[in-house]
Amino acid sequence: MLSQLMEGWIDEHGHPVMPVQLIGLEDPIVALIDTGFNRELIVYEEHSQQAQLVIESESVSVLLADGSQEEFLRTEGVIEWFGEPRRVDILVIPGQAPRKGRWQIGTQLLRDCRLEIDFRERSVKLSRHV
Amino acid sequence: MAEFKSKIDRQALREIADKGQAIYDRLVKEKGLEEKYFGLYIVINVDTGEYVLGKTILEASDLAKEKFPQSRRFHAQVGVPTYA
Numbered sequence: 211m212l213s214q215l216m217e218g219w220i221d222e223h224g225h226p227v228m229p230v231q232l233i234g235l236e237d238p239i240v241a242l243i244d245t246g247f248n249r250e251l252i253v254y255e256e257h258s259q260q261a262q263l264v265i266e267s268e269s270v271s272v273l274l275a276d277g278s279q280e281e282f283l284r285t286e287g288v289i290e291w292f293g294e295p296r297r298v299d300i301l302v303i304p305g306q307a308p309r310k311g312r313w314q315i316g317t318q319l320l321r322d323c324r325l326e327i328d329f330r331e332r333s334v335k336l337s338r339h340v
Numbered sequence: 341m342a343e344f345k346s347k348i349d350r351q352a353l354r355e356i357a358d359k360g361q362a363i364y365d366r367l368v369k370e371k372g373l374e375e376k377y378f379g380l381y382i383v384i385n386v387d388t389g390e391y392v393l394g395k396t397i398l399e400a401s402d403l404a405k406e407k408f409p410q411s412r413r414f415h416a417q418v419g420v421p422t423y424a
């Protein structure tokens with residue numbers, strides 16, 4: 211059995227993060243690993259436009275941490291995941307990406323992985339066996 | 341740098357979600373959706389009420405695109421709210 215590893219870090223706000231390469235964008239974008247988010251990936255509309263993701267009339271209602279509900283546009287894209295292309299479910303936050311805005315990686319994207327967060331060492335490791 | 345212009349119609353998204361949620365609630369009440377299919381992913385065509393179920397998000401999405409392409413679609417997981 212082969213073990214694969216992706217690495218991230220603890221950012222300046224104390225959040226576990228990991229770079230994600232969305233196919234269609236030049237550079238990876240840093241994403242927050244959010245175990246309170248139960249789909250795959252959230253990106254900003256600005257990036258979805260740059261990556262030329264296909265936008266159809268698809269909606270998902272999302273419960274936010276403050277108890278409010280918001281509707282997100284839903285689409286799909288391809289990311290590089292453990293060195294291979296992987297088609298993923300994407301929710302799109304309308305508007306331009308804030309300067310310090312993070313994408314969010316959710317638990318459905320992590321479902322076949324082991325996640326290790328070491329806050330003391332400020333390290334994040336995501337591994338899977340194939 | 342070109343000025344960013346949003347192409348997302350939030351009002352349209354809300355309308356799809358409202359219609360989709362109403363159909364979902366009816367399926368729960370009339371067809372026992374959550375008892376039978378808890379945890380599966382559902383995609384609803386909000387204009388016809390047709391729906392598909394899949395074990396994964398992408399499986400449900402593929403089935404929906406096949407069964408009702410070019411439609412307005414509402415996505416959810418049966419019995420599980422989407423949290424962010």
